[in-house]
Amino acid sequence: MSKRVEQKARTRERVAAELAAQQRSERRRRLLLAVGALVVVVAVIGGLVAIRLAGGEKKTATGPSGAADSQLMTALTSIPADTFNAVGTGSAQGGPSEITAPALTDGGKPKVLYIGAEFCPYCAAERWPVTVALARFGTFSNLGTTHSAGDDVSPNTPTLSFHGATYTSQYLAFTGVETTTNEKVNGQYAPLDTPTAADQKTFDTYNKPPYVQSAGSIPFIDLGGKFVSAGATYSPDLLAGKTQTEIANALKDSSSPIAKAIDGSANLYTAALCKLTNNQPSAVCTSEAVTAAAGKLGKS
Secondary structure, eight states: OHHHHHHHHHHHHHHHHHHHHHHHHHHHHHHHHHHHHHHHHHHHHHHHHHHHHHHTTSOOOOOOOEEOOHHHHHHHHOOOHHHHHHHTTTTOOSOOEEOOOOOOEETTEEEEEEEEOTTOHHHHHHHHHHHHHHTTTSEEESOEEEEOOTTSSSTTOEEEEOTTOEEEOSSOEEEEEEOEEEEEETTEEEEOOOOOHHHHHHHHHHSSTTTSSSTTOSSEEEETTTEEEESOSSOGGGGTTOOHHHHHHHTTOTTSHHHHHHHHHHHHHHHHHHHHTTSOSHHHHTSHHHHHHHTTOEEO
16 A cells, blocks of 8 residues: 555656646746846837937928918018029929910909919929019018828928919919818819909810820910910929928028929929010019020920
């Protein structure tokens, strides 16, 4: 009996030892898993911090949305004549083309009609030279600032907005239509401005070949029924990472790629507008850059 008792005791001890070993092994396994998970978490956090720090070196600002402040407006309206002359048509591609059509007027003045949308990156690019050119003939009030859509090509291009803006000039009338915002509601960009029936007819009639290359392109600009332009005269990517104020300030530097694109395009628009105003104001329309740009206006 005593041998069987001793044998059972040894068996119990062996089983207990095996259980203890298994428990120790399980604890080590769990500890290793916990440490491994912690290492992964630390690595992920470290990677995110590194990305954040690296991203901090590259500007991604799009500038504010709202009313254009006085600093921005001053920068847009105080570009020196010497800068315009030094830039000439710069790096601008395309621009207004002359058409044969009835005069487009408002209140007895040649009318400039702009139809675009706030989500559109090409509209975002082209508002700059259109605004700069028109500012040489009159004054904007309540000009807005915004950016193109974040989910389109050239996302978040910093720009201006004609929504709610007014324009006063002794030479020209201006209508700016922003058909939608840059934000989607139920998968569609939210509606904003609605063109009048007459403006919609102008858009439908002249925003197609042979007047422009592609039907329905935006932005569409009709200058007094004598010139039209559709699309952008430079790449919106040129403005990536800039604020509106940075862009406006760059317009005074004739060596800046931004000035070469925007001021160059503005000179083309100015030359077309001078055809509508009988070369008034003279200081603008007889300038070296505008005179030279007049010879580069296209024909449809």
